[in-house]
Amino acid sequence: MRTVHVPLGHRSYAIKIGAGLLARLGDECARLKLGARCAIITDTNVGKHFAKKVFNSLANAGFSPVLIVVSAGETAKSLKTVQSCYDQLAAHRLERKSFIVALGGGVVGDLAGFVAATYLRGVAFVQMPTTLLAQVDSSVGGKVGVNLRSGKNLVGAFYQPRLVLCDLDTLNTLPEREFRAGLAEVIKYGIICDAKLFAQTERNLPEILKRETKVLSGIIARCCEIKAEVVGQDETESGLRAILNFGHTIGHAIENISGYGKFLHGEAISIGQVAAAKLSHKILGLPEREVARIDNLFARAGLPAQIKLNSARRKKLFAAMRLDKKVSGGEIKFVLPQKIGKVIWNQRVPEKLIQQMLDEIGGRQS
Ligand SMILES: NC(=O)c1ccc[n+]([C@@H]2O[C@H](COP(=O)([O-])OP(=O)(O)OC[C@H]3O[C@@H](n4cnc5c(N)ncnc54)[C@H](O)[C@@H]3O)[C@@H](O)[C@H]2O)c1
Ligand SMILES: [Zn+2]
DSSP, X not given: OEEEEEOXXXXXXXXXXXXXXXXXXXXXXXXXXXXXXXXXXXXXXXXXHHHHHHHHHHHHTTOEEEEEEEOSSGGGSSHHHHHHHHHHHHHTTOOXXXXXXXXXXXXXXXXXXXXXXXXXXXXXXXXXXOSHHIIIIITSSOEEEEEETTEEEEEEEEOOOSEEEEEGGGGGGSOHHHHHHHHHHHHHHHHHXXXXXXXXXXXXXXXXXXXXXXXHHHHHHHHHHHHHHHHHHOTTOSSGGGGGGTTHHHHHHHHHHSOTTTSOHHHHHHHHHHHHHHHHHHHXXXXXXXXXXXXXXXXXXXXXXXXXXXXXXXXXXXXXXXXXXXXXXXXXXXXXXXXXXXXXXXXXXXXXXXXXXXXXXXXXXX
């Protein structure tokens, strides 16, 4: 088992990464001296595979858990589901010392974390991420929240978990497409701050795609370390944390203009990262050879770099980029790599170059 520390003063916590951790949850919570009553929040897909094991682990360690199952998918990240969770917590008389376990992907983590941040003005919570994306990204850093009809993640909080347990065994039941989408975030960490991680991902891609525990645990731990380091320096995204958004300005805009489910988040940010690398070649002189390495790694991971755009969709994409929260004073700012392993944030890009980049990712329009 590997452990990564997230350094946030008295709110510091550990991320533990390894196989067989679901069964150890109870003992880990006992060690943290968490209260006896607790709730496991999970979704229908994840609950089917793992709820029993997690429930038994808590019960065997002397806790009295209740199980709350929400529907699977992004729609569960809503105030309606939050309300239903509050009602169930209150019905089971969870109190201030109780805690919440988030068992699932990023949707469950964000939802359960928000419920934990607000129920009785905050109860402890533990993350058990079960998607690759959640293990390397959403479970680390304390951003929790839900969507409104008018947009994603519009209601939320910064609320840190007491512990994150990444059980690599849970990845075995994850659908292939979800797994590959999670890899887009792994590749991102290499590009933004660790050339060695990028090279290791290139080298070990076949083993990673076979989900070999030994290789994966090293890679996931390194990603968590990078995120922990960045969040430790800039918890509330006033500066450095922006680098984690590499590929996301374009990626979010793509998600925005495409119907739900057309592109997974990881797929949208793959297109975004390749596009940003190409922009960077023009603006910061990222060498052609490095652009090709980036492009090639996403392709080998089975991730897209292109999106079909007619002129109407292209206009929409541009407008969506302008609406992204990284825009200030009407200018779209990008995170761009100078070289693999080093990015610059807040980079202004002339509109002409953005239009050229849209030609490249979406096919030239008349
Ligand atoms: N808080 C943050 O910092 C942060 C960062 C990135 C993304 N996010 C959020 O994360 C969410 C996306 O997370 P996600 O990609 O994990 O999606 P998800 O939670 O919807 O999971 C993807 C699908 O896989 C299923 N699943 C999960 N684990 C499984 C397993 N082990 N076996 C079988 N099926 C499994 C789920 O039921 C779901 O159908 C988005 O809402 C996004 O906004 C948050
Ligand atoms: Zn992301």
